């Protein structure tokens with residue numbers, strides 16, 4: 001496997017990076033740690049002529065408990081004991097990404113924008129050539145749902161659900177200045193596995209912002225994958241909980257690895273606010289969330305199994321956060 005030729009640009013400031021990204025438009029990609037982009041380029045997946053590398057933009061590399069620069073390496077956050085103690089769920093999610101070697105290069109911004117995955121897409125050029133390609137790269141049909149002209153590639157980042165349940169925001173720099181959005185609003189629920197986020201041309205994620213409330217809640221992240229120290233999530237469940245005695249003050253649950261975007265389940269958690277978090281309530285909410293999701297057959301584990309595991313992982317996450325022991329639904 002080899003890289004096709006590209007032109008590398010190395011801006012020294014966010015302003016320069018935005019200008020280059022705007023100038024080259026769809027002919028360029030941003031390069032952060034390169035742990036997702038470059039393996040994809042080696043497989044000749046949607047290669048661009050220009051790469052705008054963010055490695056020299058010093059302002060993107062600092063982090064505090066309130067603000068994490070987009071170019072902060074996952075390994076740096078892992079080694080930060082105050083960070084781990086303050087955001088246990090987020091720290092769990094970071095520790096579950098790939099391998100320690102990958103996390104030494106991988107960045108927070110790159111993790112939020114990681115390419116969606118599908119076993120018909122994440123294959124060598126020769127493998128795809130023998131099948132005839134697909135909508136997401138070089139082809140004109142979807143092998144997963146051939147009757148639809150839509151891509152179902154799965155959002156497989158670990159951090160987005162964990163940040164979503166903490167109500168984190170992201171700061172975005174673009175040609176018209178800075179804007180801030182809730183982290184899950186970065187993703188396009190009405191889009192597909194190709195057009196998966198709401199970043200406009202020339203826009204760059206510059207930081208993640210964590211609100212005061214993120215430091216008050218308990219949080220956790222549970223990941224289903226095949227090899228425990230390597231694989232992308234087949235399912236990732238993040239949960240945060242704030243209890244007033246046994247009553248729920250705040251509860252959020254989000255999932256990755258199921259659809260084309262990370263998803264929060266407020267419609268099921270909101271009715272529990274003010275009510276006690278009982279074993280029955282945990283079992284019921286786990287069951288409701290499980291029934292609402294529709295994974296497709298484009299990752300390694302069968303969709304039915306991943307769906308059933310949603311209930312198991314939600315239940316385990318809530319048991320861990322509340323100390324309440326629940327029963328699996330019949």
Ligand SMILES: Cc1cc2nc3c(=O)[nH]c(=O)nc-3n(C[C@H](O)[C@H](O)[C@H](O)COP(=O)(O)OP(=O)(O)OC[C@H]3O[C@@H](n4cnc5c(N)ncnc54)[C@H](O)[C@@H]3O)c2cc1C
Pocket residue numbers: 029030031032033034035036037038039054070071074096097098099102105106107108109110111112113114115156157158159203204205206230231232233
């Ligand atoms: C063996 C292996 C296992 C892996 N396992 C996992 C896993 O379990 N979980 C997981 O989540 N990931 C996994 N990954 C994918 C990847 O390593 C991580 O998601 C990583 O955090 C990506 O960060 P990066 O800095 O390397 O991104 P890059 O590869 O540099 O970029 C990824 C994408 O984000 C875009 N991008 C980067 N920074 C910005 C920015 N600031 N603003 C806008 N767009 C940006 C790039 O243009 C590109 O499209 C794995 C990778 C490998 C090689």
Ligand code: SF4
Pocket residue numbers: 117118119120121134135136137141142143144145150151152153193298
């Ligand atoms: S879901 Fe379909 S279009 Fe998308 S990557 Fe897989 S095969 Fe290709």
